[in-house]
Amino acid sequence: MAPSKPELLPGTLDLLILKSLALQELHGMGIARRISQITNGAFEVKAGSLFPALYRLEHAGWLGSFWGESETKRKSKFYRLTNSGRNGLQTEAERWERISLAMANAMCAR
Amino acid sequence: MFRKRKFEQELDEELRSYIELLAEERVRRGMSLEDALREVRRELGGMDRVKENVRDLRPGVFLETLGQDVRYTFRALRRNRAFAFVVLLTLALGIGANTAMFTVVDGVVLKPLAYPDSDRLLTLWERSRSDGLESTVSPANFYDWREQSRSFSKMAAIDSYPDFILNGSAESQRLSGADVTAGFFPLLGARMELGRDFLAEEDRPGRNQVVILSYGAWQRYFGGRADIVGWVLTLNNAPYTVVGVLPRDFAFVSKASDYHGRNQFDIFRPMALPVPLPAWLRGTHPLCVLAQMKTRGRASPPSRFSSARWLMSAARS
Numbered sequence: 001m002a003p004s005k006p007e008l009l010p011g012t013l014d015l016l017i018l019k020s021l022a023l024q025e026l027h028g029m030g031i032a033r034r035i036s037q038i039t040n041g042a043f044e045v046k047a048g049s050l051f052p053a054l055y056r057l058e059h060a061g062w063l064g065s066f067w068g069e070s071e072t073k074r075k076s077k078f079y080r081l082t083n084s085g086r087n088g089l090q091t092e093a094e095r096w097e098r099i100s101l102a103m104a105n106a107m108c109a110r
Numbered sequence: 111m112f113r114k115r116k117f118e119q120e121l122d123e124e125l126r127s128y129i130e131l132l133a134e135e136r137v138r139r140g141m142s143l144e145d146a147l148r149e150v151r152r153e154l155g156g157m158d159r160v161k162e163n164v165r166d167l168r169p170g171v172f173l174e175t176l177g178q179d180v181r182y183t184f185r186a187l188r189r190n191r192a193f194a195f196v197v198l199l200t201l202a203l204g205i206g207a208n209t210a211m212f213t214v215v216d217g218v219v220l221k222p223l224a225y226p227d228s229d230r231l232l233t234l235w236e237r238s239r240s241d242g243l244e245s246t247v248s249p250a251n252f253y254d255w256r257e258q259s260r261s262f263s264k265m266a267a268i269d270s271y272p273d274f275i276l277n278g279s280a281e282s283q284r285l286s287g288a289d290v291t292a293g294f295f296p297l298l299g300a301r302m303e304l305g306r307d308f309l310a311e312e313d314r315p316g317r318n319q320v321v322i323l324s325y326g327a328w329q330r331y332f333g334g335r336a337d338i339v340g341w342v343l344t345l346n347n348a349p350y351t352v353v354g355v356l357p358r359d360f361a362f363v364s365k366a367s368d369y370h371g372r373n374q375f376d377i378f379r380p381m382a383l384p385v386p387l388p389a390w391l392r393g394t395h396p397l398c399v400l401a402q403m404k405t406r407g408r409a410s411p412p413s414r415f416s417s418a419r420w421l422m423s424a425a426r427s
Contacts, residue, residue, distance in 0.1 A: 028124060029131040047128065047154050051121075052163045059167070070127070072134055077124040 013053050015096055016043065018062065018081065018089040027068075027076035028054065054079060062088050114174075121164060125157050224361065226299035227402060234265075234399040247397040249383050252291075255399070263404045266294040267381065267397040268362070274345040274377055276331065283331055285345075285376035292380065295322075297400055298362065304328075305339035305354035308380045318382035321345070322354040327376035350379070 020026065020034040031054075032045045057063045062085035070076045081089065129150050136146035154160070165171060187194040225231055235244045236251060247255075247267070256265045269289040276283040292313040295302075303325060312320050321343065323332070332338050341352045361374060383391070 027131070028128045047125070047157075047160045048163055051125070051160055052167055055164045055167050070131060072131070074127055074130055074134075075123070076127040076131065077120070 013049060014057060015092050017053060018085060021079060021081045025078045025080040027070060027078050121161055230403040232401050234401055245395050247399045248395045250387055250392045252397050252399055262401040264293060264297050265401040266297045267291045267399045268294055269381060269396045271396060277344045287377045288375045289379050289381040297402060300356060300360045302354040303357045313380045313382055315382045315384050318380035319350050320353045321350045322378045323352060324356050324376050325358040328355045
């Protein structure tokens with residue numbers, strides 16, 4: 001049986017979106033591609049969860065958006081981190097580090 | 111409304127560009143644009159679903175969909191009158207049945223009896239040794255219990271038998287009546303609206319030519335006249351003096367309703383059992399006996415019940 005792709009843990013999608021926008025502004029598809037890239041293809045984000053998450057984060061003030069042109073000159077909606085989004089990314093990343101370290105320790109325990 | 115339309119437009123546009131960007135990727139890998147679009151759409155499995163997921167996050171979306179549902183319901187009901195009628199009828203019957211049920215359960219089970227200390231109020235019954243049947247109580251046992259049992263602070267009895275024909279006015283009236291022992295009304299916490307309760311000495315043979323009227327009977331047969339106390343009524347061709355009128359909220363429901371459909375008593379008379387009891391009264395069992403338990407100690411009601419029961423059988427034997 002082929003190993004199935006891991007389900008996104010609750011809250012990890014938001015963190016991955018924030019992380020993918022840390023270096024540059026991206027449109028929706030760009031974010032999905034970037035997440036796939038930085039997780040070595042482990043996570044494929046589907047539109048059904050991506051766009052609600054984008055809306056939620058924008059509504060919470062962590063993301064800003066504007067209409068621009070894609071690399072292929074197509075009109076697209078771009079997202080970027082706001083200041084509070086940048087702070088959010090930092091605290092969430094630290095929290096995630098603690099969790100993943102704890103989980104890794106727990107799984108290695110004998 | 112304007113903000114909502116703008117939101118929808120932007121969402122549409124954003125998703126369209128998302129699909130086209132995905133398709134472009136495939137075109138770059140050598141697929142035709144049409145095939146690429148078709149494949150992307152199939153993989154995404156319907157953009158409406160995605161839109162709904164986003165829409166559901168908008169504030170106020172609950173009220174919006176509720177409004178839509180309500181409008182849709184009314185449109186559907188208006189189109190199909192017969193169905194609407196059946197729906198309304200079903201709802202009405204359902205609500206009505208539930209209300210009726212609750213009213214009965216509330217009155218019978220949930221609400222305490224409308225008497226003071228109703229948790230200590232009991233009806234006492236006799237059980238025949240020969241056939242084991244429960245019945246109302248014979249006067250002899252009532253006397254024995256009242257004198258000998260120590261579990262009860264008060265005991266009184268009512269005999270719902272007598273009916274009275276009221277003569278005197280143009281038309282004779284039939285009043286549903288009851289004989290009560292002294293202390294019956296205080297046991298139920300009833301204070302007279304007018305006049306007084308029966309005196310102890312009126313509960314004796316030959317002294318009981320006095321009556322107390324229910325509030326309803328006072329209104330119905332005597333127009334609620336204020337000088338009713340002291341009137342002499344002719345009942346079953348004998349004179350009786352009215353000494354009191356019960357308050358409006360006094361209720362003691364008799365087991366059998368009479369042919370007028372009334373189940374409350376119009377008129378009360380002292381029972382005036384003879385002392386000692388003649389032999390023929392020992393064999394009759396007409397009395398409904400009420401008693402109030404004593405509040406001694408902190409025993410819970412069940413244990414007080416059983417000790418009362420034990421004392422009762424001792425008094426009888």
